[in-house]
Amino acid sequence: MSENGKVYLIGAGPGDPGLVTVRARELLESADVIVYDYLANNKLLEWTRPDAEKVYVGKSAGRHSIPQDEIEEILVERAQKGLQVVRLKGGDPFVFGRGGEEVRELEMDQIPYEIVPGVTAALASAAYAGIPLSHRDYSSSITFLTGHENPEKHELHIDFRNYAKGKGTLCVYMGIGQLPRIVAELKEGGMNGTTPVGIIEWATLNRQRSVFGTIDSILSDLEASGIGAPAMVIIGEVVGKRAKTEWFEGRPLFGKRIVVPRARQQAGELTRMLEENGAEVIELPFIEIVPAFDAKLVSEIFAGIAVYEWIIFTSANGVRQFFELFYKAYEDIRCLGPMRVAAVGAATAREIEKHRIKVDLIPKKANADALAEELIEQEGLEGIQVLVVTGNLNREGLVNTLETEGRAIVDTLPLYATRKAKLAEDPVATDIRKRGADLVLFTSSSTVRSYVEQSKYLQAEPGASKAAYASIGPQTSKTLKENGLDIAFEASESSLDHYVKDTISFFKQTTDPKQH
Structure with missing residues (x-):
């Protein structure tokens, strides 16, 4: 028990x-x-x-x-x-x-x-391929079947001939390996060779692929498509009544593999925007974040946490580590006291807001210098106690500005360390080597340098697609050129919105001859 x-x-x-x-x-x-x-x-x-x-x-x-x-x-x-x-x-x-x-x-x-x-996969595959599993004119029943009941033995126990004459929809799970036998038995049972068939691989993911045919053609259609497991097989007249608009696979970046180096907080937001437009995004971790703090210093600061009038978070990683430690020391968020909160950028602010805490100041430019300048200009910090939560990277500029120009009393609380990721055995790097990518979107000069330093772990294997390189702005472009990397395009403005729009335009021009 x-x-x-x-x-x-x-x-x-x-x-x-x-x-x-x-x-x-x-x-x-x-x-x-x-x-x-x-x-x-x-x-x-x-x-x-x-x-x-x-x-x-x-x-x-x-x-x-x-x-x-x-x-x-x-x-x-x-x-x-x-x-x-x-x-x-x-x-x-x-x-x-x-x-x-x-x-x-x-x-x-x-x-x-x-x-x-x-x-379940049948419902999702049909929806994302635009197939109505039921239709009052063509199918009033839905049957879920499996290509093999025991995944470990890979044996087929169902006699598909028994399902050949019904007018409903058949959804076959794990059926790719046994498809020749499934098709043969359905035809033996009397299913018409013109009955529509759809196969959807990796349904609901941005690597989804579909192939459509008939009972007579689907085996050759499948072979030509290169589609494999995991995939759902849907058989019935409803497949022929699928939606004309490909709401999922028709998005502008669908089918494109895009690498986003993760050396900046913005990578998460960029990934979200690319995925919404259909891209399969591979976040490449050039750095690893590990907890690193002085337990005695943490205890001392937490004991007097209510004396601070401002707390400044310089990264989302710092926010996560701070509150993980804080909740071990206190059970109530009110123990923070009446302090005000500043965040170096929108991503950091969102992480703070997860704890139902209002962020009082986010600088117009997402960097530490801008934060210090706006804080001093708007608030006046003379004699005010400020806590800066940070990592092991140098934040001396922020602290010095607050102390010398703002005359604030500043304590720093380093809570994490960043170190270079080991890409030799990283599964993401392995995937890039084996499958390649269409584009790498560099978001800073530091991501370019990290990429070049570890490029030997990212070389595409024979048969894998080789990626083009893009830049978010002039400084990043300069670093790309200094390292001998050709630039496919530079964002028209140094913002994520323009970077994504220009990415869509780039692929449209490379696939549509009329755009050249």
Whole structure:
């Protein structure tokens, strides 16, 4: 019997993190242990606590997935220790997800559990490909089938001939490997060779691809497309009635792989804007953020935290580390006192606002010098106590300005360190080498220098596409030229909005001969 331990079987949905339920996110944010598989988007792990244990039980290079009985043993063992355990499964736990087997084991061991449904692949694939699974004129039934019931044995047990004459829609999970046999059995059962078929790979992600054909043509259509697993096969007249407007795959950057170096706070915002326009974004981590602080200094500052009239956060990383430590010392946010809060930029401000704290000052230009100047000009800091939360990078300029020009009394609280990421075995770098990219968007001179320093780990392998290089502004362009890198284009203005618009224009010109 567990001592307050509990297991949550959560559907991670089809891939897009935006399709995860609110309840699922709440549990991910609070769980002690996350047990996840191949089809659960790794971005969901960014919502978890830094100290949460993460156990991967899916497939990886050189080995098969962990056997089901071992997964169940992990769930039971962690729960019996009193831990809150999330079992994160692609799609929905109870639709070909072996959730029933895991529930049975939990009940046998008297482990409390909760089931959180997820958007299953059939619904998501159809929606993102514009296919109405039901239609009052063409399909009044929907059948979910699996290409093989046991993913470990890869055997087909369903006789598809039994489903050949119905007028409903067939949704086949895990059917790519067995598609020749599935098609053959449907034809043997009497299905018309002109029946429409759609196959959607990596549905809801910006790497989604689709191919459409008929029962007679789909095998050759699939081979020509290069599409593979994971993919959903949808069969029925409704496939031919799919929407004419490709609302998902028709976005301007769809199908483009764009690398965004992550050496600046703005990378997250740039990624969001590119993904909204359909790009598959690969965030390349040139730096790693690690906690690094003096515990005695933290204790001293927290003990007198209410004396500060201003607290200045220079980065989102500092915000996250500060509040992680603060909540260990205090349970109530009101213990911060009546201080006012300044942030060096919008990204940092958003991180602060997650704690329901109003940000009193964000400089018009997102840099420390501008923050110091505006703070002094608007507030007058003489004799005022100020706390600057920062990392290990040099912030002496900010502190000196506040002290010498503002005559403030300034304390600094370094909470994290930045160090160069090791790209040799980084999975993102490996993906870039194997699959290549279409474009690298440099957001600063420092990202250019980091890229050049570690370029040997980013060279595209034979057959992989080689990326073009773009610059956000004149200084970044200058650094690109100094390092011998050709510039495909420079943003018309040094802002993210213009950078994204110019990226769309660049790809339109390279694919549309009329634009040359």
